Amino acid sequence: MEGIVVRRVIPSDNSCLFNAVGYVVGHNKDKAPELRQVIAAAVASDPAKYSEALLGKPNEEYCAWILDSVNWGGAIELSILADYYGHEIAAYDIQTTRCDLYGQEKKYSKRVMLIYDGLHYDALAMSPFEGAPQEFDQTIFDVHDGTIGPVEGLALNFAKEQQSKGRYTDTANFTLRCGVCQMGVVGQKEAAEHAQATGHVNFQEYR
Template identity: 80%
Template sequence: MEGTIVRRVIPSDNSCLFNAVGYVMDHDKHKAPQLRQVIAAMVASDPTQYSEAFLGKPNEEYCAWILNPEKWGGAIELAMLADYYGREIAAYDIQTTRCDLYGQGKNYHERVMLIYDGIHYDALAISFYNGAPEEFDQTIFTVQKDRTIGPIERLALNLAMEQQRKRSYTDTANFSLRCGVCQIGVVGQKGAMKHAQATGHVNFQEFR
């Protein structure tokens, strides 16, 4: 296999997960509205599978929530998008260098890769030469008999480890956030959630 692994940056607009998936699946960084609709339709069509226990909120409430462009996606949405596309989605976590694989065990024959810094998802691709245009990126890889995608996995892990060494991640338990509405500082996801529940404010920015 020729080429190098590259991190394709997705805009930070609360829809990075969906746009990163759109890029690796369809070479389209603007698929968030469509993929939110896809997930809402999947959830609404099967309230038994997508129960409150699974979603963390009632089925109908979740559907309205996921269609809101301000809301972030996570593991539940990645699992659903893997099923929608019929491909595995590997998400590399920079802080832990762990790889979470969605769609595993379903005998899908292809895999795409994302990288996650604690609050943001970017896309991973193979670029065939240095500075090659994004339209030449390879983002879909064949899953082999041993259920790996061969040497590309090592390249992805190496990239995650290099980003970890550079501390290119956000420690979501301890990072500092400021409320964009009232400018109050909070610590970590728990602090942000507590403030949001108390005030209804959901616009937070990280600050160091």
């Protein structure tokens, strides 16, 4: 297959994971409300599997939490969406260049790809050439013997290239300023604590 791997930027509105999945599965960047409902329904339907130990909060509380558009998704949500669509979801982490593959054990025949910079998910697509319109993007790839062939190498190289350009956020040590009260915090943990204490969720990174 000819072409290049490109990063399709998804708006930073706390719903990037859902909208990135919406784009790679169906070229739709506005799927977040619907996919949050899908996840809440899946979690509510299996309280034994989705226990407080797994979710970090009681099942019912989590369902309300994920429906709130200010909250971000992560590994749990990606594994549910892989099952919902019947596709493997590969998430490339720029900082480590690791690829986390969701749905792999189900032997799905298709795979889609996301890229993660420590805070934000974008979509990965194959484009026929640099600058080609998004409607030419290929975002769903056939899986044969656990691989999607050369595309996999291209995606990994792309993640490595992004890493070498420093296109990620070190969430343990990055510095953020609260956009509401201008208080400075270090790392995701302090940001989460500040958000919980004040209700402020608008942070900007600064160096």
